Amino acid sequence: MTQHHPDSLTLMEFSAGNLTEPHALCIRLHLDQCSHCRSRVDMLDSLGAVMMEQQPQVTVSGSMFDSILARIDSEPTVQHSPTALKRRLGPLEKLLGADLNALPWKRQLGDLSVLDISDRFPDQSDQVVLQKLTAGGKALAHTHRGEETTIVLQGAFSDKKGVFNQWDFVVLNQHDEHKPVALEGDDCITLSVLSAPVRLTGTFTRMLNPFIR
Numbered sequence: 001m002t003q004h005h006p007d008s009l010t011l012m013e014f015s016a017g018n019l020t021e022p023h024a025l026c027i028r029l030h031l032d033q034c035s036h037c038r039s040r041v042d043m044l045d046s047l048g049a050v051m052m053e054q055q056p057q058v059t060v061s062g063s064m065f066d067s068i069l070a071r072i073d074s075e076p077t078v079q080h081s082p083t084a085l086k087r088r089l090g091p092l093e094k095l096l097g098a099d100l101n102a103l104p105w106k107r108q109l110g111d112l113s114v115l116d117i118s119d120r121f122p123d124q125s126d127q128v129v130l131q132k133l134t135a136g137g138k139a140l141a142h143t144h145r146g147e148e149t150t151i152v153l154q155g156a157f158s159d160k161k162g163v164f165n166q167w168d169f170v171v172l173n174q175h176d177e178h179k180p181v182a183l184e185g186d187d188c189i190t191l192s193v194l195s196a197p198v199r200l201t202g203t204f205t206r207m208l209n210p211f212i213r
Helices: 008-015 021-031 035-053 062-073 090-096 205-211
Strands: 112-116 127-133 142-144 148-154 157-159 162-164 169-172 188-194 198-200
Touching (some): 008 021, 008 035, 021 148, 021 169
Antiparallel strands (some): 112 127, 127 188, 142 198, 148 169, 148 188, 157 162
16 A cells, blocks of 8 residues: 655646656556545546636635645545555556566666666656665665655665655655665665756765766
8 A cells, every 4th residue: 555645736737737748657657556646636637627617717726725635635545455456567568668677777886776768758858767776775875956756666665754665656855865775575666757866975975976967
């Protein structure tokens, strides 16, 4: 069961069709497994349809959105059976043309391997990368020069913010120092969208920052 979700504003932007293609893909993958967020988006879609039909156009206040989302939050979350929680990576695997574990991963530093798939999203300024952290492995301590949106596709990792399991969603920025550790079991594979390169913060690894693009 997912524990970390997109915030209300992000779901509103997704419903309105305002997100970039890679950010929208992260949301779709999360929604496919999260009934809580699907309910939110369904409500926002319905509200948007009503607004489009109104003549003259009706302005909806922020408090009305908050009221709608608060009501959704109070509703019980539907529990999925284990069968329903199988990996459903259809949109992503169709994009990649291969299973995640069969991709041409490139070993980076330590226990981390990466695959840059930014070229699958032409005309997008963000970097889009798949990252694989070996089960039980650690990534180097880092922060971000911009914003990083990440969804966990396989396995799980932990950091000082908690444990992030399959389909969990997280957004980090320059205020977050991050040192993920993959849990034992499966390798942890994530999909990340970065507006700017990361910045290593370790005593020695920070010397590598000029070479990170």
